[in-house]
Amino acid sequence: MAKKGMNRVSAARRTALEQQSMIGQKMNFAAAEAYKLLRTNVMFSFLGADECRILGVTSSFQGEGKSLTSINLAYTFAEAGKDILLIEGDMRLPTMAARLAMAGKPGLSNVLVGTDSMSKSVQEYDAIEEGRAASFDVLVSGDIPPTPSELLGSSQMSAFLVKMKEQYDVIILDLPPVEAVSDAIVASRLVDGMIVVVRAGHTVRGGLTDTMRQLKLAGAHILGFVFNGAASVGGGKYYKKGYYSSDYYGGYQT
Numbered sequence: 001m002a003k004k005g006m007n008r009v010s011a012a013r014r015t016a017l018e019q020q021s022m023i024g025q026k027m028n029f030a031a032a033e034a035y036k037l038l039r040t041n042v043m044f045s046f047l048g049a050d051e052c053r054i055l056g057v058t059s060s061f062q063g064e065g066k067s068l069t070s071i072n073l074a075y076t077f078a079e080a081g082k083d084i085l086l087i088e089g090d091m092r093l094p095t096m097a098a099r100l101a102m103a104g105k106p107g108l109s110n111v112l113v114g115t116d117s118m119s120k121s122v123q124e125y126d127a128i129e130e131g132r133a134a135s136f137d138v139l140v141s142g143d144i145p146p147t148p149s150e151l152l153g154s155s156q157m158s159a160f161l162v163k164m165k166e167q168y169d170v171i172i173l174d175l176p177p178v179e180a181v182s183d184a185i186v187a188s189r190l191v192d193g194m195i196v197v198v199r200a201g202h203t204v205r206g207g208l209t210d211t212m213r214q215l216k217l218a219g220a221h222i223l224g225f226v227f228n229g230a231a232s233v234g235g236g237k238y239y240k241k242g243y244y245s246s247d248y249y250g251g252y253q254t
């Protein structure tokens, strides 16, 4: 969705970053297929719903691949022709701007407090010149606010999402880890479904159990899990991504 005044990332800079960041077309085949399967399952879970859906992405701990999953999910939906808004809902430790070679502000916090408009703050990530159209809009987190969870839970945030739902097919909200701060729990009432990232060799069972308990208590609709970092047949040498399709919708629906 092209918007006025949008900040476009140069192709060369983006390609360099994609190589480092394992996103977009730099995903290996197995990872790309896993994301397509995830996209399909998410679409099935929203079958019959015409309006925009909001997906939250969280995990138990830091560094499990929430942001990477959010970006690649946005890319994969965009590849399927959907109008996507990726929001960096982690207003504490932002990584999206550096990863996507975008300006770090203005962003979500600035829009919510009213210092900047959405049209001035939204940036576009696109891969059109690489042969396939897979552009999506990104709203980075912006200036770090004093109380991020309050801002996420504010009426401004709810009103902002209502407005954004009119413009996009899917909104992806990249969130902080549940075991670290309350933000993802606060945000769970804003999203239609939550995806929980589990990283091989990183997520501990007790942490995940507690995360699920907290999300369920908050009434979150758990769509399923992304198992990040699993060895996959034919995967690239440094990036392997697996995805538990068989367990995807098992047991945790609320």
Ligand SMILES: Nc1ncnc2c1ncn2[C@@H]1O[C@H](COP(=O)(O)OP(=O)(O)OP(=O)(O)O)[C@@H](O)[C@H]1O
Pocket: 020, 021, 022, 059, 061, 062, 063, 064, 065, 066, 067, 068, 069, 090, 093, 095, 175, 176, 177, 228, 229, 230, 238, 239, 240, 241
């Ligand atoms: N499957 C993987 N293989 C190799 N590196 C990975 C994999 N998944 C994530 N990483 C790397 O691990 C780091 C953390 O990933 P990412 O930022 O996506 O995690 P996060 O859960 O969003 O972290 P945070 O909790 O800090 O927001 C990044 O440097 C990312 O490139």
Ligand SMILES: [Mg+2]
Pocket: 066, 067, 068, 090, 095, 174, 175
């Ligand atoms: Mg992150």
